Structures are given as C-alpha cells and as structure tokens.
Amino acid sequence: MADKRKPRGPYYGAVLLGGDAPGGRIGAGRLSAQVAAADRADCRWEAHSPPLPEGSGCSFQFPEVVPLNIGGAHFTTRLSTLRRYEDTMLAAMFSGRHYIPTDAEGRYFIDRDGTHFGDVLNFLRSGDLPPRERVRAVHKEAQYYAIGPLLEQLENVQPLKGEKVRQAFLGLMPYYKDHLERIVEIARLRAVQRKARFAKLKVCVFKEEMPITPYECPLLNSLRFERSESDGQLFEHHCEVDVSFGPWEAVADVYDLLHCLVTDLAAQGLTVDHQCIGVCDKHLVNHYYCKRPIYEFKITWW
Numbered sequence: 033m034a035d036k037r038k039p040r041g042p043y044y045g046a047v048l049l050g051g052d053a054p055g056g057r058i059g060a061g062r063l064s065a066q067v068a069a070a071d072r073a074d075c076r077w078e079a080h081s082p083p084l085p086e087g088s089g090c091s092f093q094f095p096e097v098v099p100l101n102i103g104g105a106h107f108t109t110r111l112s113t114l115r116r117y118e119d120t121m122l123a124a125m126f127s128g129r130h131y132i133p134t135d136a137e138g139r140y141f142i143d144r145d146g147t148h149f150g151d152v153l154n155f156l157r158s159g160d161l162p163p164r165e166r167v168r169a170v171h172k173e174a175q176y177y178a179i180g181p182l183l184e185q186l187e188n189v190q191p192l193k194g195e196k197v198r199q200a201f202l203g204l205m206p207y208y209k210d211h212l213e214r215i216v217e218i219a220r221l222r223a224v225q226r227k228a229r230f231a232k233l234k235v236c237v238f239k240e241e242m243p244i245t246p247y248e249c250p251l252l253n254s255l256r257f258e259r260s261e262s263d264g265q266l267f268e269h270h271c272e273v274d275v276s277f278g279p280w281e282a283v284a285d286v287y288d289l290l291h292c293l294v295t296d297l298a299a300q301g302l303t304v305d306h307q308c309i310g311v312c313d314k315h316l317v318n319h320y321y322c323k324r325p326i327y328e329f330k331i332t333w334w
Contacts, residue, residue: 092132096110096111098111098114100139100141105147107146111126117156117181120178148169152179152182201280205278214274215233215235215274215297216331218231219333230332231331233331234328235274235329236271236273237276237277237278302332312326
C-alpha cells in the first residue's frame with residue numbers, strides 16, 4: 033500500500049483530538065486533557081505494537097474505509113469509527129503513530145480472537161450493546177481495547193450489574209477468596225489421598241456474631257447485640273469444621289452466601305453439592321450453645 037505520510041508536528045494527535053470550539057480552536061485545558069488521553073492509549077498499545085520503520089519519522093495516513101483482520105475474522109469499518117473514543121487502544125492503533133502489519137490481502141492485522149469484535153464495532157458505530165449471553169465476553173474485549181464508555185455501559189446491565197451488587201456483599205468478608213481457595217485445596221488433597229472421584233468437607237456459615245436466645249432482640253437498625261466485651265469473649269470459639277464464613281452485617285443471609293460459594297466453585301468447573309448436616313452444639317456458657325449451622329460440601333472432580 034502506498035501510504036501518504038506527513039511530518040509529526042507538536043500536536044501530532046490533531047486528527048484524533050478534533051475540536052468543537054469556535055473557529056475549530058481547542059481550549060488549552062481541553063487540549064491538554066485530550067493529549068494526555070491519547071498518550072495513555074499509546075502506552076497501552078506500545079506493549080503490543082512493533083515500532084514504525086526505522087528512520088520514517090512520520091505517521092501513517094490510513095484510508096477512510098479500513099479493512100481489518102482480527103485473528104482471522106474479517107471486518108470493514110470507517111476510520112472515524114475506530115477513532116470514535118480517543119482514550120482507547122483502537123484510537124491509538126489507528127492514529128497514524130504506530131505501525132500495524134497487514135495480511136496478504138492488505139487488511140490490517142490484530143492478533144486477537146475476533147469472535148466478539150463485531151459487538152465492539154457495533155457499539156462504536158451506533159452504541160448498540162450485545163445480548164445478555166455475550167455481555168461478559170464483550171466486557172473482556174472492551175477491557176483489552178480499553179473502551180471506557182463500553183465498559184461503563186456493560187457494567188450497568190445484567191449480568192454484570194448484578195455481579196457488582198454481589199461483590200459489594202462479598203466485600204464484607206475480605207477473606208472470602210482465600211477461604212474459597214482453601215475449600216478447593218482441601219477437596220483436592222482429600223480426593224488425591226483417597227483416590228476418589230469426589231471429596232467432602234465441612235463448612236460453617238453464620239451471619240450473627242453471637243448466638244441468640246428468645247430473650248434477646250437486635251438493636252434497631254443493627255444486627256449487633258447489647259453484650260459487654262467480657263460477655264463477647266465467652267462466646268469466642270472455633271467450630272470443628274474445615275472452613276468458616278462469618279459473621280457479617282448486611283441484609284443478605286446464609287443462603288445468599290451459600291449461593292455465592294456454589295456459583296464461584298462452579299465457575300472453576302467443579303460440580304458442587306451441599307446440605308445442612310446440623311449445627312455446632314458446643315456449650316459456651318450458662319444456657320448458651322453455639323448453634324451455628326454446618327454444611328457438608330461435596331466436590332466432584334470428574
């Protein structure tokens with residue numbers, strides 16, 4: 033392809049930055065912000081892009097209609113579509129400041145799975161979002177190409193919107209991921225040791241910090257109870273289980289956390305069954321017993 037080239041001036045991103053002020057002039061603050069955005073996109077792309085040919089000192093002039101080869105999938109779009117949002121990897125790639133290889137047919141090649149690139153283009157063209165079943169996959173592509181507006185919109189539709197709510201709940205338990213990994217590791221070790229297809233382990237899931245008797249009621253708008261610090265120490269103990277989750281202070285209950293555990297274990301390709309097998313019957317003090325529910329988790333490996 034016979035590329036026309038032009039010198040790189042002090043505002044080399046002008047074709048990318050554009051302007052909407054009277055006379056086409058851009059205010060200093062806006063220009064500075066846009067140049068910074070372009071530079072951030074450049075940094076992301078430089079990790080993937082080969083340099084311009086040595087000694088060129090120029091930028092590429094792309095055609096108005098751009099043929100693309102994304103990992104073997106072919107697309108055609110306007111240059112303005114790829115440059116629609118300046119602070120993106122695509123805008124940086126097709127700004128003219130980077131060398132992009134072409135295939136035998138002259139299509140610009142990006143070494144990335146192109147299965148969901150059509151959804152990315154549809155958003156850049158007209159703001160369309162993918163159907164629910166493709167939201168997670170397209171979100172991953174939007175992260176790769178650093179398309180902020182697409183990421184923001186995807187994170188406000190299902191299932192990602194619900195995931196944000198779920199993560200807000202799990203954020204109450206900073207140990208959640210570590211304990212989840214512990215469940216997997218214990219199940220793996222037991223299955224290997226016993227040469228078994230599955231393994232079982234005991235998990236305690238409790239919401240309240242201390243047991244309740246019929247004579248106690250929670251404080252208004254709180255899940256905590258009126259007990260002195262010394263009383264609280266009397267109730268401190270560890271149930272005889274493999275892993276414990278709790279307590280937490282939120283509306284979400286034990287069954288919500290169990291759902292999170294099963295969902296996250298299944299996401300790792302594990303088959304999970306669980307059932308309540310009783311409660312911890314450890315005597316604490318006077319008429320108080322632990323009574324935290326204990327669940328048996330069965331992890332099947334194949």
